[in-house]
Each structure stands twice: as C-alpha cells, then as structure tokens.
Amino acid sequence: MAVNMLLTGAEIVIRCLQEEKVEHVFGYPGGSVLYIYDELFKQDKVKHVLVRHEQAAVHAADAYSRSSDRIGVALVTSGPGVTNAVTGIATAYMDSVPMVIISGQVPTHYIGQDAFQECDTVGITRPCVKHNFLVKDVRELASTIKKAFYLARTGRPGPVLVDIPKNITNEKCEFDYPETVTIRSYNPVVKGHSGQIKKALKLLQEAKRPMIYTGGGVILSNAADKLTTLIRMLGFPTTQTLMGLGGFPATDRQCLGMLGMHGTYEANMAMQQCDVLLAIGARFDDRVIGNPDHFGEVKRKIIHIDIDPSSISKRVKVDVPIVGHVPEVLGELIALLEESTVKVDSKALSAWWSQIEEWRGKDCLRFKQDELIMPQFVVQKLYEVTDGDAFVTSDVGQHQMFAAQFYKFDKPRRWINSGGLGTMGVGLPYAMGVRFANPEATVACITGEASIQMCIQELSTCKQFRLPIKIINLNNRYLGMVRQWQEMFHGNRYAESYVDALPDFVKLAESYGHVGMRIERPEDVEPALRKAFTTYKDDLVFMDFITDQTANVFPMVAAGKGLSEMILAEDL
Amino acid sequence: MRHIISILIENESGALSRVAGLFSARGYNIETLTVAPTEDTSLSRMTIVTSGSDDVIEQITKQLNKLVDVVKVVDLSEAPHVERELMLVKVRAAGKDREEMKRMSDIFRGRIIDVTETTYVIELTGNSAKLDSFIEGLDKDLILETVRTGVSGIGRGDRILKI
Numbered sequence: 163m164a165v166n167m168l169l170t171g172a173e174i175v176i177r178c179l180q181e182e183k184v185e186h187v188f189g190y191p192g193g194s195v196l197y198i199y200d201e202l203f204k205q206d207k208v209k210h211v212l213v214r215h216e217q218a219a220v221h222a223a224d225a226y227s228r229s230s231d232r233i234g235v236a237l238v239t240s241g242p243g244v245t246n247a248v249t250g251i252a253t254a255y256m257d258s259v260p261m262v263i264i265s266g267q268v269p270t271h272y273i274g275q276d277a278f279q280e281c282d283t284v285g286i287t288r289p290c291v292k293h294n295f296l297v298k299d300v301r302e303l304a305s306t307i308k309k310a311f312y313l314a315r316t317g318r319p320g321p322v323l324v325d326i327p328k329n330i331t332n333e334k335c336e337f338d339y340p341e342t343v344t345i346r347s348y349n350p351v352v353k354g355h356s357g358q359i360k361k362a363l364k365l366l367q368e369a370k371r372p373m374i375y376t377g378g379g380v381i382l383s384n385a386a387d388k389l390t391t392l393i394r395m396l397g398f399p400t401t402q403t404l405m406g407l408g409g410f411p412a413t414d415r416q417c418l419g420m421l422g423m424h425g426t427y428e429a430n431m432a433m434q435q436c437d438v439l440l441a442i443g444a445r446f447d448d449r450v451i452g453n454p455d456h457f458g459e460v461k462r463k464i465i466h467i468d469i470d471p472s473s474i475s476k477r478v479k480v481d482v483p484i485v486g487h488v489p490e491v492l493g494e495l496i497a498l499l500e501e502s503t504v505k506v507d508s509k510a511l512s513a514w515w516s517q518i519e520e521w522r523g524k525d526c527l528r529f530k531q532d533e534l535i536m537p538q539f540v541v542q543k544l545y546e547v548t549d550g551d552a553f554v555t556s557d558v559g560q561h562q563m564f565a566a567q568f569y570k571f572d573k574p575r576r577w578i579n580s581g582g583l584g585t586m587g588v589g590l591p592y593a594m595g596v597r598f599a600n601p602e603a604t605v606a607c608i609t610g611e612a613s614i615q616m617c618i619q620e621l622s623t624c625k626q627f628r629l630p631i632k633i634i635n636l637n638n639r640y641l642g643m644v645r646q647w648q649e650m651f652h653g654n655r656y657a658e659s660y661v662d663a664l665p666d667f668v669k670l671a672e673s674y675g676h677v678g679m680r681i682e683r684p685e686d687v688e689p690a691l692r693k694a695f696t697t698y699k700d701d702l703v704f705m706d707f708i709t710d711q712t713a714n715v716f717p718m719v720a721a722g723k724g725l726s727e728m729i730l731a732e733d734l
Numbered sequence: 735m736r737h738i739i740s741i742l743i744e745n746e747s748g749a750l751s752r753v754a755g756l757f758s759a760r761g762y763n764i765e766t767l768t769v770a771p772t773e774d775t776s777l778s779r780m781t782i783v784t785s786g787s788d789d790v791i792e793q794i795t796k797q798l799n800k801l802v803d804v805v806k807v808v809d810l811s812e813a814p815h816v817e818r819e820l821m822l823v824k825v826r827a828a829g830k831d832r833e834e835m836k837r838m839s840d841i842f843r844g845r846i847i848d849v850t851e852t853t854y855v856i857e858l859t860g861n862s863a864k865l866d867s868f869i870e871g872l873d874k875d876l877i878l879e880t881v882r883t884g885v886s887g888i889g890r891g892d893r894i895l896k897i
Contacts, residue, residue: 284748289759293802296748313802346897347744347805472796475789 171300171331172197175264178307179208181339184235186211186226186598188219192239193279194266197331211598211627214619216243218591220250220263221617224321225588225595227259228578229553229603231384233314234259234595239266240328241279244286249585251321252290256582257405258382260319262310263291269329270298283325292320300333305340312343317350318470319382350469354486354494362440362465362482363498369438369463370510371517372398375421377450378405378581379443379468379488386410386574388492389442395499397511399518401429403444405581408571413550418518419527422450423719424563427526427728428518430719434460434726435517441466441480443488445473447582448721454478456724467491526717526730527567534710535684537561537636540691541568544606544634547691552576552604555592557613558584560642563715565608587616593631594623604632604695611637611706612661621674624702632694633704635667638711646714650729671704682708736765737791738810738817738887740895741780744803745771752801753780762786762794766819766862766884777805777897783862783885808895810887817887820857821865822847823872824879827854831876842868853878861885 169177175198179187188211191199202210213219216238223234238247244265254261268277284296293313295306303326310322366372374396380389386409393400393410400410401421410417419426421433433439433451439462444450451457454477465482466474474483484491531539541564544552554569555578556562562579571577578596580588593607614635624631636642644659668678677698681690687707694703716731743749750769757764765783772779784794791809798807810817827835828851839846839856842864848855858868862885869880889895 285751288748288752288755318800345802348802470800472793472800476793 167336168334169337170197170201170334171303171326172201174300174303174335174337175307175326175331176201176205176208177337178304178339179235182233182311184208184233187235187237188213188222188226188595189237190216190219190239190243192243192266194240194268194328195237195243195331197328198237198264198266198326210237211594212623213591214622215617216246217250217587218594218617218620218623220247220261221253221588221591222595222598223261223263224250224254224259225555225578225592226599227254227261229575229596230599231575232599233311234261236261236263238263239279240268240283241281243279244281244283248286248290251287251323253580253583253585253588254321255290255292257378257580258319259321260314261321262307262314263321263323265323265325267296267325267327270327271329273327283323287323290321291323292318294323294325296325297327297330300330301335303330304337305343308340308343309345313345313348317348351485352487352490354467354484354491356494358482358484359491359494359498362484363495363502365438365463365465365482366396366440367502367504367506369398370507371435371437371514372396372440372511373432373436373438374398374400374440374442375403375433375444376400376406376409376442377403377444380406380409381574383443383469383488384574385443385489385492388489388496392492392496392499395496396506399432399515401425401433403450403581404566404579406444407566407577408574411572412570413572418522420566421725423452424567424715424717425719426567427524427717427730428521430717430725430728431521432518434724437462439464442492443468445476446478448477451478452719452723452725452727456727459724524730528731529713531684533684535681535687535707537564537638537707537709537713538568539684540634540636540687540707540709541565541608543688543691544608545569547688547695548604548606552606553578553596553600555579555589555596555605555607557589557609557616558586559610559613560638560646560713560715561608561610561613561636563643564636586613589613590617590620590624590631590633594620594627594629597629597631605630606632606634608634608636610642611635611639611664611667612641618670621671621676621702625674625676628700629702630700631702633702635704635706636709637664637667637706638709638713639664640711642713643715649714651720667704667706671702676702676704678704678706680706680708735787735791736783736785736811738815738885739782739784739794739798740808740810740887741782741798741804742772742806742895742897743778743780744805745776745778746803749778749803750780752803753782753798756797756801757784760793760797762790766882768884768886779895781884781886805897806895808889810889813893814890815887815893816890817861817885818859819862819865819885820859820883821868822881823856823858823869823877825854825856825872826852826876826878828852831873835876838868838871844868
C-alpha cells in the first residue's frame, strides 16, 4: 500500500477494527452506516453478526467481552438504532463491561435540524457510557477509535461509544493508526499504595473473624488465580457477589457461596459478624449488604481494594482503602504474605470456622422435589449434566437467583448475567455473544418464560449462525420474582405478574428450525437434559420446563433490612 | 456545608453537560456554576458552589475526577482562598431615589456603568454575602433587574490549580 494513500472514513473504521484484532462485530445496518457496511462487505477479517434488534447486538457484544476478556464491538445506525441500543449500553455500564459501540449519525451539516433518524446520541448515552465521542473531522477518526478501545479496557472498564456522522464515513484522509494513546485527563492508577497494602496485611494477620468478600472486579481484571492463591494461603472464608461468582472456586470448602439479598445464610452471617473484612473489586451495593446502617452496627475493620476511588467509602466507610488494579495489589499482598513470619491467630480462626460450619449446617438452600418440577432441581441437574463446566447465561428474576445459587462456578467468566441494571432479555443474546467468543463452548441460557420473550427474535440469529445454545426455560407462568414480592409484601395481590397467552415454545423453536422440548415431570428432567447435550449437541434446544408456580427464592434479605435478618425457607 | 469546587476540564463541546449531568444524575445540588476558557485555550476552568455533608463532597470530587474530560479537581474551600462574584443591578433612579442609589453604590464600592434619566446599572463585585446584603439594603420596589455571574474562586498564595 502506498504510504500516503487516502482512505474513506468507512475504510478507516474497518482498518481500525482490524488493527484492534476485532473478529466479530454485532450489528444492524441502516442509512447512516451504509458506507461502513459497504466496507465490511469488501473484506473478511472482521465478521459481522446480524442480529434482529439492536438491543441484542449490544448484549451480545457485552457477553463477548464478559466471557473472553476481548472487547465486544457493536455497530448500529443513527436514531432508533441508537435508542434501541441504550438498554444494552446501560446494562454493560452498570457491570463495568468494556465494549465499543460505533453508531452512525446524520451528516454533520444536518445535525440539529431534526433530520430523519437523527437523535442526540452523545446526549442520550452520556449517563450510561464510560465516555463517548462525536467525530466531527475524518482526520480525528482513527485516533478517536483508538482512544475508545483504550478507555474501554483500562481503569474501571466500561462501554465507550463513537458516534460517526455519515459524511465523515465518506470523506477521505490518510490513515495512521496510533500505536499508543495518552489522554492527559485520564491516568488510572495501577499500583496500590505500598503502605496501605502493608496495613492491610497487618489487619488480616491480626483478624480473629476474617472474611473475604469479592466482586465482579476480580473477574474483569483477570485476578481469579491470584485471589485463589491468596485465599488459600490465608485459610480464610470467602464469599462472592452475583457478579463475582467464579472468582474463587465455588466447590472449595473455603467458599461460603454468594452473599446478599439471596445469598447463603453462612455467607451473610459471616459478613455481618466478621471483625476484619477484605473487600476486593466489589462495591457494597444495596443488594449485597442490605441496610448500611444495620451493617454498620457491628464494628469491623474494612479493607477495600478497587480500581475506582469513587467505589470506596461510597456506601460503607472503609478503614484501609487501596486504589489499584486488583491483580497488581493482590500480587503485592501475596508477596508480602510469603515473606511474613507473622502467624495468623489459628485458635481464633478455628473457632470462627466452627461457627461458620454451624451456620452452614442450616443447609439454607435446601428444597423439596415433589410432584412438580422445582426450578432449583433443574439447575442442579444442569450442573451435573454439564459437569459444572458450561458457560451459563441468565436473564433476570427468580431463575437468575436459582442459577447463581445452584450452579457452582469454579472458573471466572463462566457466569454471564446482568447484575447491576437487572435487564430482562439479556439471556439469549448473551448466549450468542459467549458462543462467538468461545466457539467450542457448551453454552446454557437459564431463563424464564417472561424474560425470554424480551429478546425472543434472536432465535432467528441463532438459526442463521447455527448456534447450539441450550435454552433452559424455567416456565412458571409468572413473573416469578415480582410474584414472590407480591406474595410477601403485597398481600398476595398478583398485579399483572401472571404471564398469560404464552406461545407454544416447542412449536416456536421448531418454526425457527431449532429443537423444542417440553418437560413436565421431575423424572424427565435429567434424561431431557442429557439428550439435549448429547443427541442434540449441535442444535439449539429450547427446553420448556413446566415448574412449580409457588417456588420462591430463599434465603431472602428483604429490601431495607439488615444482612443477618434473613428470611429462610424453613421460617415459613 | 458550602463548598467551592474548582475544575480544570478539556475545552470540548459537551464537557459542561457531562459535569452538569453528573450533578443531576446523582442528586447533588449546584448553587452556582461558572465556566470559561483559561489562558490555555484547550482548557476550561469551572467553579461550582455546592453543599453537602463531607461524604457527599468526597463523592462529588471522586465522581468529577472519574469524568474522562476532567483534568483536575480541587475543593477550594478546604484551604485559604478568595472568591468573587459579579452582579449587575438595574435600579430605578429618579427623583429622590437617584441620590440614594448613588450613595448605596458608593457604600458597597459599586460602580454605576449605565445611566439614563430614570435608571442606573450598578456593577458590584464581592463575595456572595456582600452581593446579598446589597440587595437586602435596597428598596425592593426600585430593583428592576439583577444578574449574577456565580462565584469564581482562586486559592491564596502558593495554592495553584494548573497542569
């Protein structure tokens, strides 16, 4: 290629994606992005995945990032393309998922004139992106895209949007993809403060009732190995947030399971009663610690490691804040621990463990499998049939909590769900994104009959790309979590939570060329799952499990209550 | 507690809306906000007067720092500083009130910058409390219009906000 060859903006976009080693772009064409699609058409390095709704494009790109540590990319057109994408962007933003969204915009000279398919993309997406750009000059296009990828993946990750007016994609300039990028106003901290890390170690070694609480930051920063090393060296109990599952092996005895609103009894009790709490890549949100005042009633020392200073002391006052990249800080902590001659108080620790075992003895996730299929039972069987080694996506509601409680994740990036925003409809597009990022992987989507219908059109995308996703539909004919709250807090008045006029999911799946199954008896659960994962290994299987409508998620910490004020199944 | 937050921010379109949007999205209040480019035209300096508990102010500064366009954030009111606000007041100045207005303006070290047969425009600079007292001191019926710039502030001595 001649050195000074001029490229159009559209060519530059594709070249940038190639430079970033992007293999897949999830998108949907439209007027403002036609030049970009034209260039996509002319090459084959960057493959385009055509979804059926822009929301699904963004969810798929999001799951691509979550399940692989590469950056998911979505491409949408102006106006409705962008507004459809907003739910997906906000979902990724709330869970700090790195992603780049390229949106078309009306030509620069039309901006502000209420042109066809115009919207204020930068304005609309501003509160739900890490950063966004409107490219006004083709000469700034390459450097802007470079910045977008850099911002998305560094510091506290997040989605970054680049809005490109149509005329820019057709104007020409020299292409020069910068190798590095510096933004003077953006310098995320990497290394933790050594003095603080020493202080943290001292606190940990003096602890009598220690607890380690970890979140999505561990997964996002690829710190699971270091975390596992540290926790095993210390011998302390640990709990993971919904976003942190897989950060430490769930099958390890030191793991007390998930904490929070639907966390285990032992995890929540240990959180509440510990004397030293090490929080890593987690943010003490309302679903995790319940009422902060109640949490604060027990005096404990808190060490908090996070890349984002604004996550520290936001809801809970912290004694030893450590701002830094989690694996860096854990590495330093491990090194100090290896050198240290100080012994932990093993007597106190063993007393603490006996207390924890007593709590664990409550067996708080126990349920009874009778005549009707229990949703927990299905997840348990799924875990067995897949040897605990599947990528599991979920939608939002009861089934999400059952999945988190009963599928034991031993590895990071295996559990893909919308924790922060709680977006119904993510499950199926998430499964698509996972499968593109991990082409050989076993992918199960645990969903409900309400959630699945929010992005059901993607069955078509799955057909086009032959994605052998296994959909586990826990069908209780209710918005289960809404129904549970109505039962517990609204006098059994089930306002609009009954899901009426359901389609025949078997026929629906079949109409897209997929395999459909309806499972109504407990004894059929395991054989059906086995069949789906063996006989129909290469097919998308929609498994419609007709489950007990009265099943509720326990334990439960009601909104506004303290962590140790759990409602257990046995209390009712 | 009242705080004066000074921000150096990239002088780019949309930068102001990122800051204003942050305040409204997180429920922080803005009493005044002023912004203009600095001597380095690639940067703007913004001064925001806000109020809140120490925890809230800590969050405000952290959240501001998190904005990609924000270069530096300082809570001016944490240490010695000077603050000024400029106000223009158009008053009725006819008959016996004319002399009184002139006198009030002199007492507050204001300057009359526009004169007609029946009105004055008085320019007044000072801290916000001084401007408030001037307004208090005037006969309400004689005030035709007021406009204030909002607070600008700067640290005393060696406290310098610059990159």
